[in-house]
Amino acid sequence: MVSIFAPHFFNWTNLLKLSHHEVYWIDVFDSNTRVKKIDFVHQFIGWKNRVDYPGRYWLKKNIPALYRTINMVNQRDLTEYVEEKIKEIQPDIVQSFVLQSGALPVLEVMRKFPDIKWVYSAWGNDLYFRQQNEKDLINIKKVLPEFDYMFADCKRDFKVALQHGFKGKFLGAFPGGGGYDLEEFENLMEPYVRRKVILIKGYEGKLGRCNVVLEGLLSLKPELEEYQIVVFAANQKVKNFISKTRLDRWANFKCYGNIPHFEVMSLMGRSKIYIGNSISDGMPNTLLEAIVMGAYPIQSNPGKVTEEIISQGNGGGLLIENPMNSNEIKELILQVINNPDKIKKEVQYSLLNIRPQLERSRIQSGVIACYDLIQKEL
Numbered sequence: 001m002v003s004i005f006a007p008h009f010f011n012w013t014n015l016l017k018l019s020h021h022e023v024y025w026i027d028v029f030d031s032n033t034r035v036k037k038i039d040f041v042h043q044f045i046g047w048k049n050r051v052d053y054p055g056r057y058w059l060k061k062n063i064p065a066l067y068r069t070i071n072m073v074n075q076r077d078l079t080e081y082v083e084e085k086i087k088e089i090q091p092d093i094v095q096s097f098v099l100q101s102g103a104l105p106v107l108e109v110m111r112k113f114p115d116i117k118w119v120y121s122a123w124g125n126d127l128y129f130r131q132q133n134e135k136d137l138i139n140i141k142k143v144l145p146e147f148d149y150m151f152a153d154c155k156r157d158f159k160v161a162l163q164h165g166f167k168g169k170f171l172g173a174f175p176g177g178g179g180y181d182l183e184e185f186e187n188l189m190e191p192y193v194r195r196k197v198i199l200i201k202g203y204e205g206k207l208g209r210c211n212v213v214l215e216g217l218l219s220l221k222p223e224l225e226e227y228q229i230v231v232f233a234a235n236q237k238v239k240n241f242i243s244k245t246r247l248d249r250w251a252n253f254k255c256y257g258n259i260p261h262f263e264v265m266s267l268m269g270r271s272k273i274y275i276g277n278s279i280s281d282g283m284p285n286t287l288l289e290a291i292v293m294g295a296y297p298i299q300s301n302p303g304k305v306t307e308e309i310i311s312q313g314n315g316g317g318l319l320i321e322n323p324m325n326s327n328e329i330k331e332l333i334l335q336v337i338n339n340p341d342k343i344k345k346e347v348q349y350s351l352l353n354i355r356p357q358l359e360r361s362r363i364q365s366g367v368i369a370c371y372d373l374i375q376k377e378l
Helices: 008-018 056-062 065-072 078-089 101-113 135-145 153-165 182-188 210-220 236-245 261-268 285-292 327-339 340-353 360-376
Strands: 026-027 042-044 093-097 117-122 150-153 169-173 197-201 228-234 254-256 272-276 297-301 318-320
Touching: 008 093, 008 254, 008 360, 026 078, 056 065, 065 150, 078 101, 093 101, 093 285, 101 117, 135 236, 150 153, 150 360, 153 169, 182 261, 182 297, 197 210, 197 261, 210 228, 210 236, 210 327, 228 261, 261 272, 272 285, 272 327, 285 297, 297 327, 297 340
Parallel strands: 026 042, 093 117, 117 150, 150 169, 197 228, 197 272, 228 254, 272 297, 297 318
Antiparallel strands: none
8 A cells, every 4th residue: 555644544444454455555755653553554664764864853954955965865765665565565456545645656666567456546636626737637647547446535536537547447435534433423412403503614725715604604693693603623814814804702603723533523413514615625524524423514515526425405414516605605504594394304314314324334344345356356
């Protein structure tokens, strides 16, 4: 497995813990950290520097020019290292997580081993957003035809891959994090009728559009007085907008920066509404977490990805069609708070029909079956 150091990767790989497959991992950027969560995996760490000499971090900070010069000789190239390990291990498959970081750098190496099956895992904005960049699109079209198999976190990205040259077998769309232990979070879920929180994902930047959601709230102060409005994972642009518009002076408004995942799930379990808004994404993890915790999602729908799991006003949530339109978001919020009986039925539908599909053990069985299929086709 060729991947960056990422929780998504660890959660996915952990699905294979009870399988019979032998797993190796090369950390693309070499964080030089052994991960206990995947201790059953052979982890290649500390590979990048030929010599881990004393004072290296001091040199990097204080004399960066000299540090870069030393690295030209001392640091190993990922391509070189992957080729070395393929020859040593002689794997049946190589799996690359994320095209730009895990596949493109090893393209020429994989071409040297045409008998080894190459598996690609697409996450987030790996294809849908990057295809809009001319340079990235050239690389996408260069690599996709080389893959034998593909996983994704949504069906949309398989369609995108087909448009740009993928000719292999699509193994399915699975949550990037490998699903959820539903029982673990049961005690965090309040009855829906008692919930008063409106929870908002607080990212504003290249892709996130939290401030458009907040703009939609500004004229709803009287309607939202009985609710507690909570923004989480707020970055500086969001905090600046909150201060500028004086939302922080609302008695029922709270804003948090990054918080632990367990606290996010706890907030979801107390939330009546969850709102996530961006101009591009894969299948949003926070959307799935809202469904798992029984919150009613209002979610942007880039490339129609969100409607793969919820349908507008019928299947447990509402879709934001224009993530730049604050008035649309305002109207969706009003639609939820003004139709409590209808929304309660949709939440019940979601808990009965969508939530069980996100159970980790269920995802695990499906994923292991895919790897077993690859093994049969070797």
